Amino acid sequence: MIGFVFPGQGTARVGMGGWLRRDPVAAAVVARADELLPEPVSELCARGPLAKLVDTLHAQPAVTACNLAALAAVRAAGVEPDLVAGHSVGEISALCAAGVLDVDTAFRLVGARARLMADLPVTGGMTAVLGLTPQRVEELAAEAARPGEPLVVGLENAPDHTVVSGAAAAIDRLVASAEAAGARKVVALKVGNAFHSPLMAGALDGWAEAVRATPMSPPRVPVIPNATAEPTTDLPTIVDALIAQLTARVRWTETMRVLAGAGTLVEVGDSKVLAGLLRGVGVRCASTSDPAVLRRLRRPEPAA
Incomplete structure (x- = not known):
């Protein structure tokens, strides 16, 4: 096949x-x-x-x-x-x-x-989190989100490679929490907006x-x-x-x-x-x- x-x-x-x-x-x-x-x-x-x-x-x-x-x-x-x-x-x-x-x-x-x-107006971005499971990244994204500042898992690329997508302020909060949670690497993606997100x-x-x-x-x-x-x-x-x-x-x-x-x-x-x-x-x-x-x-x- x-x-x-x-x-x-x-x-x-x-x-x-x-x-x-x-x-x-x-x-x-x-x-x-x-x-x-x-x-x-x-x-x-x-x-x-x-x-x-x-x-x-x-x-x-x-x-x-x-x-x-x-x-x-x-x-x-x-x-x-x-x-x-x-x-x-x-x-x-x-x-x-x-x-x-x-x-x-x-x-x-x-x-x-x-x-x-x-x-669409540019209202956010995307950031890759390496070294954590998608489930853990999803938890961190939910903690970082605020009313009017959504943040979600946009891409599950691999078991330890997850991309979050959403408001810039929420991404800033997630970067700090992901590093504290032991992420191997956190990298902002060069994209035009928060794709695959609300x-x-x-x-x-x-x-x-x-x-x-x-x-x-x-x-x-x-x-x-x-x-x-x-x-x-x-x-x-x-x-x-x-x-x-x-x-x-x-x-x-x-x-x-x-x-x-x-x-x-x-x-x-x-x-x-x-x-x-x-x-x-x-x-x-x-x-x-x-x-x-x-x-x-x-x-x-x-x-x-």
């Missing part, structure tokens, strides 16, 4: 997608992204500037363009997934791999998501409208939504989870436990972040950012 995983916004960097622009099949997908998105992403990926590339409005479409270009290259090698998942905005790429969305629709949907989130609620109605207006097909293979971490082929469940994901926790640790049952795992995109997280829990995962991976995946031609 082959599982595909797709990275999210945090993997955007200048120079991303270089090998994809050199592959004819993948390059055609990047060119299509440039045609459909409000602003072309290929030049931005190649040369930056970094500040513009990592901005939410551009980072989400740029990462999605690389993800779907890599997906096209893997498919051209004759490989299809039996199970898919995507981290945060990577879930849109996973839905494309599962046949729920076509490529054009995926680009339009991610453009809408990026715009809705970028239009502070994204202002975009939720617009996002729900965009998702429900998007043409979708039943998945050909199971999808593991971030909000549930449970494989499903039920389209209404997938739609509801995709909407909820904007403010809900990304349950990646639970997702990795499900993915561990796949015989082969491939991070599809120009990133090794998810492969690293999976290796951290003892699960092997290749990445298409390594050119040798495609050669290993390529199915041999039938014997004459």
